[in-house]
Amino acid sequence: MPDRQSRVTSSHWGAFRVLTENGRITSVEPFEADNDPSGIPNSLPAAVHHATRVARPSIRRGWLEGKNRARELRGNDEFIELPWDEALDITATELVRVRNEHGNQAIFGGSYGWASAGRFHHALGQVHRFLNCIGGYVSSLASYSTAGAQAIMPHVLGMHFLKLGWGAQNAWPMIAENTETLVMFGGINPKNSQVSMGGVTRHETSGWLRKFADQGMRLVNVSPQKTDAYEGSQWLPIVPGTDTAMMLGLAYTLETEGLVDRDFLERCTTGYERFKAYLLGETDGQAKTVDWAAEICEIDAKTIREIALTMARTRTLITVAWSLQRAQHGEQPYWMATTLAAMLGQIGLAGGGVGYGYGAIGGIGVAVRRLGGMTLPQGTNPISDFIPVARIADMLLNPGADYEFNGQHRQYADIRLVYWCGGNPFHHHQDINRFNRAWRQPETIIVHEPWWTATAKRADIVLPATTPYEREDIGLAQGDSFLFHMDRLIPPVGEARNDYDIFAGLAQRMDVGEAFTEGRDSSQWLHHLYDQFRQKAIADGIEVPEFEQLCAQNWVELPIAGSQYTEVPFAAFRENPDADPLGTPSGLIEIFSETIDSFGYDDCPGHPTWLVPEEWLGADLAEQFPLHLVSPQPGDKLHSQMECAISDIPGARPTAIEINIKDARERGINDGDLVRVFNDRGACQARAHVSAHIRPSVVALPTGAWYDPANDGTDTQGNPNLLTRDRGTSRLGQGCSAHTALVEIALWSSKD
Ligand SMILES: Nc1nc2c(c(=O)[nH]1)N[C@H]1C(S)=C(S)[C@@H](COP(=O)(O)OP(=O)(O)OC[C@H]3O[C@@H](n4cnc5c(=O)[nH]c(N)nc54)[C@H](O)[C@@H]3O)O[C@H]1N2
Ligand SMILES: Nc1nc2c(c(=O)[nH]1)N[C@H]1C(S)=C(S)[C@@H](COP(=O)(O)OP(=O)(O)OC[C@H]3O[C@@H](n4cnc5c(=O)[nH]c(N)nc54)[C@H](O)[C@@H]3O)O[C@H]1N2
Ligand SMILES: [Mo]
Numbered sequence: 001m002p003d004r005q006s007r008v009t010s011s012h013w014g015a016f017r018v019l020t021e022n023g024r025i026t027s028v029e030p031f032e033a034d035n036d037p038s039g040i041p042n043s044l045p046a047a048v049h050h051a052t053r054v055a056r057p058s059i060r061r062g063w064l065e066g067k068n069r070a071r072e073l074r075g076n077d078e079f080i081e082l083p084w085d086e087a088l089d090i091t092a093t094e095l096v097r098v099r100n101e102h103g104n105q106a107i108f109g110g111s112y113g114w115a116s117a118g119r120f121h122h123a124l125g126q127v128h129r130f131l132n133c134i135g136g137y138v139s140s141l142a143s144y145s146t147a148g149a150q151a152i153m154p155h156v157l158g159m160h161f162l163k164l165g166w167g168a169q170n171a172w173p174m175i176a177e178n179t180e181t182l183v184m185f186g187g188i189n190p191k192n193s194q195v196s197m198g199g200v201t202r203h204e205t206s207g208w209l210r211k212f213a214d215q216g217m218r219l220v221n222v223s224p225q226k227t228d229a230y231e232g233s234q235w236l237p238i239v240p241g242t243d244t245a246m247m248l249g250l251a252y253t254l255e256t257e258g259l260v261d262r263d264f265l266e267r268c269t270t271g272y273e274r275f276k277a278y279l280l281g282e283t284d285g286q287a288k289t290v291d292w293a294a295e296i297c298e299i300d301a302k303t304i305r306e307i308a309l310t311m312a313r314t315r316t317l318i319t320v321a322w323s324l325q326r327a328q329h330g331e332q333p334y335w336m337a338t339t340l341a342a343m344l345g346q347i348g349l350a351g352g353g354v355g356y357g358y359g360a361i362g363g364i365g366v367a368v369r370r371l372g373g374m375t376l377p378q379g380t381n382p383i384s385d386f387i388p389v390a391r392i393a394d395m396l397l398n399p400g401a402d403y404e405f406n407g408q409h410r411q412y413a414d415i416r417l418v419y420w421c422g423g424n425p426f427h428h429h430q431d432i433n434r435f436n437r438a439w440r441q442p443e444t445i446i447v448h449e450p451w452w453t454a455t456a457k458r459a460d461i462v463l464p465a466t467t468p469y470e471r472e473d474i475g476l477a478q479g480d481s482f483l484f485h486m487d488r489l490i491p492p493v494g495e496a497r498n499d500y501d502i503f504a505g506l507a508q509r510m511d512v513g514e515a516f517t518e519g520r521d522s523s524q525w526l527h528h529l530y531d532q533f534r535q536k537a538i539a540d541g542i543e544v545p546e547f548e549q550l551c552a553q554n555w556v557e558l559p560i561a562g563s564q565y566t567e568v569p570f571a572a573f574r575e576n577p578d579a580d581p582l583g584t585p586s587g588l589i590e591i592f593s594e595t596i597d598s599f600g601y602d603d604c605p606g607h608p609t610w611l612v613p614e615e616w617l618g619a620d621l622a623e624q625f626p627l628h629l630v631s632p633q634p635g636d637k638l639h640s641q642m643e644c645a646i647s648d649i650p651g652a653r654p655t656a657i658e659i660n661i662k663d664a665r666e667r668g669i670n671d672g673d674l675v676r677v678f679n680d681r682g683a684c685q686a687r688a689h690v691s692a693h694i695r696p697s698v699v700a701l702p703t704g705a706w707y708d709p710a711n712d713g714t715d716t717q718g719n720p721n722l723l724t725r726d727r728g729t730s731r732l733g734q735g736c737s738a739h740t741a742l743v744e745i746a747l748w749s750s751k752d
Contacts, residue, residue, distance in 0.1 A: 113423015
């Protein structure tokens with residue numbers, strides 16, 4: 001490795017140039033082809049060489065020596081550092097013990113998390129392949145991001161939500177050319193589009209929104225936060241959790257003012273009449289008038305009516321952020337938005353209809369042909385049991401308990417060993433105090449991590465993993481036209497090993513070495529997978545350089561940014577629904593679903609419905625906890641990644657919580673004050689950011705802090721998940737419902 005190097009690499013937040021000197025990363029620079037580069041990688045040099053890197057394999061003393069593994073000491077114990085061979089022997093022996101005594105169905109390997117970009121060294125692919133080789137594991141289904149949507153949308157539009165999100169949306173250029181009115185529920189926040197799974201090289205979202213504003217498109221931002229959309233947008237500061245009510249008010253206007261596209265409803269949808277009976281109040285005695293909606297969502301009735309009229313008279317695209325479905329009954333605004341778009345009759349027209357997740361990640365809306373990925377085969381899992389991903393604490397706390405999920409009656413497994421590689425559940429899971437109790441249940445917890453995160457600190461066996469800069473890989477993402485050779489830029493920090501090499505060492509000790517490696521080391525795998533990908537791309541008519549050539553060039557742009565991917569979504573279906581049916585039982589858009597209705601769920605009935613959440617500003621609980629907490633994604637990083645570097649910045653922690661001027665004044669809070677945020681579930685510290693850009697009675701505390709509790713359990717870093725609710729969105733989706741939470745805030749006093 002030369003002393004000084006400058007090389008482009010890829011990451012979830014885009015490509016950037018890394019400068020190294022004497023085996024250390026000294027600085028980063030933007031990638032030349034990116035007009036709007038993310039600032040996230042600026043933390044990298046400090047983070048990669050940070051004191052919080054896990055230097056050596058570490059095993060918790062109480063687990064090694066204590067009675068009953070001293071599980072209650074997790075998080076308050078010391079770690080003993082061991083040589084790799086010894087640590088791997090102990091880990092393999094423990095896996096064999098659990099497998100023999102309890103079977104593979106006692107191993108939870110869902111291991112949710114974003115890990116790092118890079119096609120081969122993707123931690124989740126690695127752990128799943130390994131666990132499949134040793135007989136399987138209980139897995140997890142769907143994501144924290146979109147579990148509610150993933151459950152509801154196949155019933156409504158007949159396709160997997162990810163396929164819908166990536167493939168059946170209006171691309172940005174089509175919106176620019178055709179859309180006149182863009183109504184954004186939850187906004188389209190360029191802050192979030194800095195990242196995309198596997199990478200996003202050209203950050204386009206801000207540029208498109210600016211263009212939309214400049215060309216005079218009407219932009220409506222329906223969100224508790226003004227900053228969720230481009231500054232020129234009309235801001236409708238909605239009460240969180242009430243979008244379905246507002247959409248019903250819009251729908252009522254369309255229905256009662258003769259603005260519904262009957263022809264579209266008749267040809268392309270089923271069940272409108274049953275929904276209409278509800279809309280007009282025939283089934284429940286409550287017409288969903290604009291006044292009714294205004295009372296709930298606190299957007300005035302006149303505005304709702306005016307927007308409905310504009311939507312009907314202009315080419316309108318309704319967009320819905322992913323955040324709306326990370327809430328109790330999160331399936332409803334998703335279903336209702338499709339229903340509203342169907343009533344407008346613009347689904348299948350260029351720049352019209354409904355779209356999901358614009359701005360949530362940078363790859364959505366980009367006009368790029370989707371290529372098949374380059375992925376390590378995971379094998380098959382002999383264990384069919386799974387949980388909806390966000391139900392992990394429920395499972396660990398209630399082995400054997402019954403639960404419902406999307407029409408299935410299921411039971412939670414009895415988990416004895418948890419294996420986590422590439423995620424940080426003590427950052428991402430809701431109600432951390434409850435999660436702490438759940439985390440005490442398993443006999444053994446194994447974690448691979450580059451850093452001593454809150455999760456690593458609470459594990460029994462911690463195996464230090466490399467970061468992408470310490471290994472060679474290929475960068476390639478859906479919705480991105482660039483291909484990168486990601487060179488190994490520095491030697492492994494401390495004794496860190498690649499996840500692949502760790503698993504190969506364990507597999508060999510468990511007599512499945514050959515099955516796991518197939519005789520290849522990581523470099524051979526990389527060439528092998530790359531060659532497969534290249535052959536397939538060439539067969540599809542796309543030129544891709546040979547490995548060595550890519551290596552020499554560092555990166556190439558593939559010729560896949562193309563006009564053929566600006567097809568109008570649902571156009572063929574709209575043209576002839578019989579010839580081109582959707583994958584729903586009726587082949588049509590299901591405004592009423594017989595399937596969902598047959599499940600008999602009162603938290604997700606047969607058509608879109610306003611269901612009153614347990615926690616919202618209209619709840620009785622709001623007397624005690626009068627502020628609605630939203631916990632959006634952090635603008636300065638990806639989740640909890642590289643938090644160590646951010647938390648070193650003076651004043652950066654605890655995290656800033658945005659609070660309206662009026663709410664701050666009522667509590668004697670000034671900008672910059674240290675505050676305590678609390679409810680019945682827990683408490684954290686935060687730093688007040690007093691602002692006019694958030695509606696009164698709502699506060700926003702971004703995710704991403706490394707949970708670090710004081711003696712009384714109050715988190716000192718500002719992790720919102722001390723306060724969030726750990727319940728499924730509904731029995732249908734069982735997704736994460738983090739955005740449904742009421743809290744109170746007080747000035748911090750030393751007594752606290
Ligand atoms: N309150 C609230 N909570 C939320 C959300 C919310 O909106 N509100 N959003 C939820 C959502 S949508 C998500 S996606 C989750 C995100 O939650 P996570 O995906 O768990 O968050 P990350 O910080 O990305 O965790 C990835 C971890 O993998 C580690 N890692 C990186 N590279 C490697 C590697 O190569 N090998 C190994 N072994 N480890 C590696 C990183 O150091 C990091 O600790 O949070 C969820 N939590
Ligand atoms: N910089 C950065 N970008 C990221 C990530 C990151 O960690 N950092 N994480 C990525 C991941 S994993 C995901 S899943 C996506 C998530 O993408 P989203 O789910 O779209 O993002 P959030 O930031 O959770 O929420 C967006 C906005 O929704 C608003 N909101 C909350 N509740 C409601 C409501 O009830 N009604 C309305 N109308 N608005 C509401 C909030 O004000 C919030 O600012 O972001 C991705 N992008
Ligand atoms: Mo996510």
